[in-house]
Amino acid sequence: MKTKLIYSLFILALLSCKVEDKQASTSIKTIVCTTGMLGDAVEHIVGPNVEVITLMGPGVDPHLYKATQGDLKSLTNADVIVYNGLHLEGKMGEIFEKLEKQKHIIVAAEGLTEEEYINNTEFQGAQDPHIWFDVALWSKAVQHIGTELAQLSSDSLAITFKTNTKSYTAQLLQLNTSVQQEVNKLDSSKRILITAHDAFGYFGRAYNFKVRGLQGISTTSEYGLKDVSDLVNYIVHNEIKAVFVESSVSEKSLQAVVEGCLQKGHQVKIGGQLYSDAMGDAETVEGTYIGMVQHNVKTIVEGLQ
């Protein structure tokens, strides 16, 4: 047994080889993205001739995502991997960091500056990863992905990527203005957004909402009784009309809040489902980033009016 093990260790040592420097690949054939938002952005940038694979489908919570055997194959075959960063992908992100020595890796969050991150803790490196809810910031992230992809590819492709990026970020900036307009229909006193988990920090900062969540950033941390009763008091005191559930988090937790408010004589309704960590089904309008944002904003404005 022992000799066999020593043998296999030798074999391992023999199998090791010099890592080839990753070259600027002249042809990018497949790109793997983690979240649906990234997949959508990259599809817009590269156009129909490059295969874009999105690992996390509709309704998947990225904090709890588990890779399958097929995902592994996609990752090893990918020419470029695009991920969100800021610990959204958990352990998977750490693997990507290490993969950087062999593969082209693009981190969307690196398109932002340190000051633009939201960090609600005193710890360094504990930033809120949900950057896509501030449309203006997201367009910067998309710009970053576009620039990086253009650098990796041959001249002719690079030009296509650059023009596509330009037109998509223009669309995003347009979206940003229309979100601003929509949101302005609400009095600033009515701009209080209550959701199941703290995914909307960037949305709140960009569009001037007070944001409260029942759970912390992570969808696995538990909420306490005090969290519920605090939130109930807050809702009753501010006469908030609606709270919102999220597509990737169970709505059970918010039900307790609604009932708590009812007992105190305040009617609060569940204003509808928001897409937070994952987008809608692929074939629907909410299956694109722009459609998702429009749906969210419409639901929020209608619910709170």
Add this chain to the structure above:
Amino acid sequence: MEAFWIILVGSLIAVSCALLGSYLILRKMAMVGDAISHAVLPGIVIAYLLSGSRETLPMLIGAAALGVLTTVIIELFHKKSNLQMDASIGITFTWLFAIGIILISLFAGQVDLDQDCVLYGEIAYVPLDLWITDSGYNMGPRTVWIASGLLLLLLLFIWKGYRGLFITTFNEEFAKALGIGVAFWHYALMGAVSLTTVISFESVGAILVVALLIVPPATAYLITTDLKKMLLLSSIFGILSAIGGYYLAVLINGSIAGAIASVAGLLFLSVWVTGLVKNRAFKLN
């Protein structure tokens, strides 16, 4: 090549777990692995609060420290208060897990911090997580080295300590009469268990480790009464689960860890059923 690395790591971890699991089952402590998987939470939180980072190394140190502490507390409750082993395990891990939850809500509610996110690895990422030296040599997957080092240490431990582990496992009173340090062997084994589980959690994920720690030894337990044969058979069942599980995962394009654990369960079931059929035939004759 990916298939090879995954099956290799799966098998290495499976053998480590099978060896320790055999002793755990015989000592009626099979659920210790599961207990440790929960009880490491406060260790992770404290390691994070002290180091301020979610890197693997501080998490691993915090988790390992709590793993050892868990086994010490379990033994303390069991010995000093005459509590059954299963009750003692139950009290210890739920209590430690609860402390971890409270620590998170007190100090780190805004940080994504839990075992799933910062400690548990995933066997599917084994081929991606390469160890590349500073001079640029690719030494193969990092976890292959960790898992083989771990197995070597365990083999050495069981080889050198076979007699002590054997006697203290089967007959504590007799061991005491012989003057063998019962407590020493107990804590040596528990130290090995906590180290193995925590390191394996980091390499391949928790459910897989808990399953491999119990199911292959339990399967071997069905068909042998000889400790040496049990160690060997449970290792073989572990390796078979790793190989079968990988190909099942390929077939259904599902989670590899889930498939390996399922195959281990199926092996147990088929061995149990064949045993039943055999006994029946024996009685009819």
